[in-house]
Amino acid sequence: MSDALTADAVHLGLDLGTQSARAVAVDGTGRLLAAASRPLTGHRDGPRHEQDPEQWWSALAAACREALAGIDPARVRGLAVDATSGTVLLADERGTPLTPGLMYDDGRARAYTARVNKAGAAVWEALGYRTMQPSWALPKLLWLLDDTDFPGARLLHQADLITWRLAGRQLPSDASHALKTGYHLVDDRWPDEELGALGVPPGLLPDVVRPGTVIGTVCADAATATSIPAGTPIVAGMTDGCAAQIGAGALTPGAWNSVLGTTLVLKGASPHLVRDPGGVVYCHRGPGSTWLPGGASSSGAGALAHRFPGADLEALTARAAATGSTAVAYPLTGAAGERFPFRAPDATPFVLGDPAGDAEEFHALLLGVACVERLCFDYLDHLGAPVDGPLTLTGGGARNRYWSQLRADVLGRTVALPEHAESATGMAVLAATASGATLEQAAAAMVRVREQLTPDPSRTARLAPVYLGFVDELTRRGRLDPSMAAHARRKAEQ
Template identity: 30%
Template structure:
């Protein structure tokens, strides 16, 4: 008797600290998942790098775990997602030239300014790409490599985004998708294609970047050599996939206008879907192509959201060994809302939104003798979420209204975070059910769409909904209205301080 097989789709999410592989069945349910970690390297202050070979080894191990422990699975398609904006430089033999430069690397401030000048100013840049030049974007990294490591740059034949290195190892093909390409600073987001004019103005060869596909299009097939390494049959279709920040929003079921997604991970991501490409007035958000044709994605990324909690844990662990994040959350719970007037500017690694400034740094305001470690912990959480509120208000100023707010992410598992977010925004917060696999789940669904299991994203996402919600407490929400005004005043004071010190001033 033949063994029973289950058709599944693999989603591979190449994150900043680990790779996650999920297998999703034909009912859009996660059957199994596996995770492997890899190290970060910071050879100089502000630099963040990884070895793409570490990515591949971890991915191969995670895929092998899935297929070895569940031999009944028949993998019908593979979708890829992962950290955006990174630079993977390959030579003409497809070998890695140097360590990958990641999204949260801040070495390219001079190159970012140069891009704006060479293009002809911010307005012209927005006309070409509909996005600002940010330190995290790929374009600045390419110029940095050209200017600061010319010997390495001379070897570069192609540049890939992180997840697309996995695609290259799987299929031998250089390709990317429209959502990930949108975060390079070289992409015409309105017209969903590379901006030839950007390449010309920056003096870069157009062939440096890969061919672009829509997210569910098949880009290639698993090669024989790689299939053996992964324990899979050769010839499995590999679809384009999507950048993790965009696909995370999609996996929450947000594909239409009117709903806002807030993901509280290392960074805080506030995002909405749009059925047209909105003008990026003020250049304070990121506009990307969505994961289906005719859809776009608007995103504000706060670089230090859940990371604030992790930093607090590390800082306090020097006083108490074996301190866990949950311990710091309990400490924060013991303080009153508002933290006795203590405010925290949560810019530990610079900021992208609402203040695009890689040189911005964190600060405490109002600290006095009555404050305790509990107040400091709670103020850290409040500062991160007050920053999210400012991004929400920025979206409204761009004409992007939301009648629902959905949330997911690791920090959202703590009731204090959920309650504080609801009170800070003064709105009901709904928690996503069915998309717990995050961007990896979305990548698997794209694979299913690409091979014909589902018609489109709306069809594939029927299993995703909300399972619980938190409503604001009117009294505490009113308190946070006042706290938010103080937070805004604090930021104005921080901008004045930076200007007085001769530092780059924040966007007002």
């Protein structure tokens, strides 16, 4: 593997988020050498959310130039790119965008989902997620084909535009970004018959390879624009959630990364494909023969920002911690709707107990997120996903140490807080595989743990009835299947 996992090697991680484009340079021991970002702007109009694809490239190129200033070009060994899941556009044969980028949460294609789910039912069932949602890429592709007339157009996922610009030619897409466009992850192919029935023209979709495949090298023009040395290997990346999972080192079977931001997202590793009759958990392909199951809740830290806008959250946390309150609130980030650990578009927030004042209400939301997180793990266990491996906590919520400890106590398991767990870092780890390291070797060498938190057994026991009361209330409201509720109770009694 040459010097890939030494301090001499530099690996680049490029990340396209919703609000910014970010570039990081990380050495082979996991030391962050440089990081830079540039803002991205979008346009929202009802269910529509668009961005200018040209801004993705200009912002990322500027971030790369800043991050690489002062780094010896001879040290750079490779790069990988992640982007938001389900974000797509149409481009011409030269890679010039023909449409805006339809973002990951763009819901304009709702009218197309029934047709998509009827035509592809057998494939979606085989892949374990059963149905596609309006924000997935395939329904949005059908909307684009009906709304535009560009003969010879090509579908690009968000990351595909960047790799095209980096190489100066179209490169294969990765199976992670292609998942929501309908790529058959088991058979490693596009489901041509089903896509043809939906009117998707032959030649519109890109070739696809597994994440971690070297797909090209940086061309001279891109080197001038980005300061990335010409000839640098380009490694097929993954979506931002999977990239963050790599950055947290959650790659062995049973390992999980819990990302607490505006919403709660769980990503894990499994030796087998996890199929979900409820359609709320779906799997990416992982390294080798592994699978990466995961789910995204509509609950999370966004509930705090909604209820306490502009508050000093550090001070509020200190006051909340002193209350000892066991009131619990269902922490939906919006007015209604849940996606995981159950699907309920009409779900609404509720509070169990009688929190007195802002501090207790704040604590009820902290505790509510912890209860949702435990229920997610119980649901995954109910599906047969391995859940007993190492657990890392990342995202903005993980910076609140009291909250992380509370989550460990509710879960009754040790949690690790990585030093630099972010999507761009995960892509730097993946980029290290271009030099011959396996992804597991690269993660072991480059992912650093800042702190571990162990649960307080007495507090875990005291909070168990609170969690079961939360489960009972969701069952009473018809949100949980009785068999799932019974499973959660059995787990609590073990």
